[in-house]
Structure formats: structure tokens, C-alpha cells
Amino acid sequence: MGVATRPAAAIATAGTTATAATVATAATGATGATANRTGCDADVLAHYLRAQATEFLRALRQHREPGTGPNGAPGANRAAPPTGHGDAALALRRAARRISGTLHTFQSLLDADWAEGMRPELAWLSGTLAMEHAYASRLERLLDALHRLSGPSALPAPRPVGDRATAGAPAPAVPSATPGSPGTAQDRGNLTVGAAKAGALLDRQLTLARTRAHSSALQALGSSRFHAVADKVALLASDVPLRPAAAAAADLRPLAAAAHDRLADAVAALPLVAAGSPYNAQALVHGLSPDPAPHPQDAPWHQVRLLLRLHRYALEVLAAEPAGNTRDPAAPEDAAAPADVRLPAAGEALNRHRDASEAAAAAAQAARTPRIAPATAYALGVLHADQRHEVEAARYAFQRCWRKEPVSLA
16 A cells, blocks of 8 residues: 555544544654655545546446447347446446545645536536436335335235346345245235235336436436536546646645544434434324425435545545555555444445435325325335334444444454
């Protein structure tokens, strides 16, 4: 690992109580950083942005290859993309998110007009490409939950999502319930009666939304707006517009520490005490109201998820090394610094929180459909409550992993 290892580990170790000054001091105190190091920081930022721009262009080229269809899926009567390339649209989204997040965190070191114009365009592209997969995953999640709640006999097997759907792979087998178990139809009563119609209603609504999202993605990828974004990313792959002062003397660590502190402040504002219990009655009461507005308890958690992503991207920048950079052989070896292993688990919990909250909102929206049968509405209400319980379980998992102390991986 090169010269950027120590600041990344120091920021990760700082935990929720670190300040920008504390993190910067911990990163430089033991190593005696010099002016050469600050110049290297500018090279690190430029190298990371160029690498992400290259990934963006590689994914775009894969998306446009004759052997792939929309979203990188194998087209009709065409060869599948090479193994290991993954989904092209997903790779585009990942690169766009990382470039946008880096521009947000390190904007003071970049050309202001360029960064301000680039960020919203990347956010638009990432959001547009994400919608189709989001609707497909939401439908799969809700149908799986209906299977679990009402028994497999009430519903057809859920549709596969992603590569399984496009490759023609069979749907995953659903385990059958044994007589007398909680999954049997005898124990489900009205839920079993309405589950099939509830699943069909969700299938119609979310499949329609997915189709519209697919059309929007295709239109976006063929628009002049997207081509303008692609041209800017292509220029970024060869030339990063740093500010003149930043190119001469830049220090990434205070800006990365500020991203960490914003995350720590947002986590401190969360009701982690309430999340210590896997049941939240207030959340369920709000969900049963006729108000279609988003759940008021979810917004702070969604914000923490975004700030956690920005913090992770900042650590990725600090851990990057510019091409041709070599470590000074006279410098002492890095000490085994604790790493914040909470980040992957916390990110996974917050992703589950988002998925469950959006699935609950979709079930509630379906329940507001006019003239549906009472049994269908009942099944959707049970499904909504189940997903809100999943939301609380995700919050509980987050607070348990976040309160753990960072441990050494060495």
C-alpha cells in the first residue's frame, strides 16, 4: 500500500467522535508528512477521477457492443457479454456515483463551474439508470414476502430479476410448507384468500412502472444530454480540471475528515435508542394512515445512507495511488492501524432499510387502489406491516454494528 494508506486508516479509526483536525493530525503526526505529500494528494485525486472516468467509458462501450441489449443484458439472438464484465448499466451507475460523490467532497480543489455543472448531470444519469432495477427488485421482494406470509400455494413463483430474467434461467424454487406449519393455507385464512390478487395487483403496477423506467433509460441514453455527459467524462479521463492553487498544494485529508464528520453528526441525530428495539409502533401507525406522503421517520436514515456512501468514496480516494508512485524505501513501515469494519455492515443495513421502506410504500400505494376486494386490501396491509418490521430490523442491525468499536484487521 502506498502513501495514502495512513490517512485512510486514520479516518476510518476515528469513529463517530472524530473531528477534521483530529483526523488530519492522526494522519500526519506519526509519518512526518512534507510538502511533497501535499502535492501527491492532488495527484491522488486526479488519478482516482481518471480511473472512474475510464470505468465509465468502458461500461459505456460494453453497453453499446452488438452482443448486448439494454442494460447490458444479452439481446435476442445475440451472444452474451464476456464473463466478468457484469451489468453495463450497473457499472455506469457505479462510476457516475463515485465521480459525483468525489466532486461533492473535494469540490474546493476542483474548478468550481465545471464541478457544479457535472454533479447534477451525473446524479440524473445514475438515478435514471437505477429505476428499472429498483422496480424489478421491489416486485421480487414483495412477492417473496407474500409467499412467506401466505404460503407458496397462494401465489405463482416469483419472477427472477436481473441476469436470471434475461438469460431465461428458471425461477428459484420456493420451499413448500408442511402441514400444520405457519406457512400452510389453513393457518393463513383471509391472508391466503387475498394474497393471489394482491400479488397480481403488485405485478401489474410495478411491471408497468418498470417498463416505463426502461423506456426512460433508453431515451436518456440516446439523448443529447447524455452525450454531453459522456463527452465531459471522456475529457475527464485525460484531464482533471484542478484549481491552480490545488494543483500546487492540496491536502485531501481535511476534506475527507469533513465528510466523516458530517456522517457522524447525522448518525448522532438518529434515534438509535428507539432503534435498539426491533419494534416501532409509531412507524406502523403512520403507515396505516391514508396519507400518501413518504414516511417521516425514513428521511434521516436515507440521508445517513447517502453520507455513508460519500464517506466510503472519500476513503477510496485517499487509498488510491497515482500511476508511477512508489513508496520511499527509507520510510518506516506502516503500523497496523485499526480499520473501521463497521462500514460494510452499516451500508448493507441501510440498503436493506431503503429497500424495505420503498417496498412498504409500494404495498401501501397498491392498497389505495379503488374498488379492490377487502381480502386483497387486507393482504396488502399485512404485507405493508411486514415490510415496516423489516425496516425496524434494519435499523436495529445498523445501531448494533455502528456502536461496535473499530478492530484491527492486521
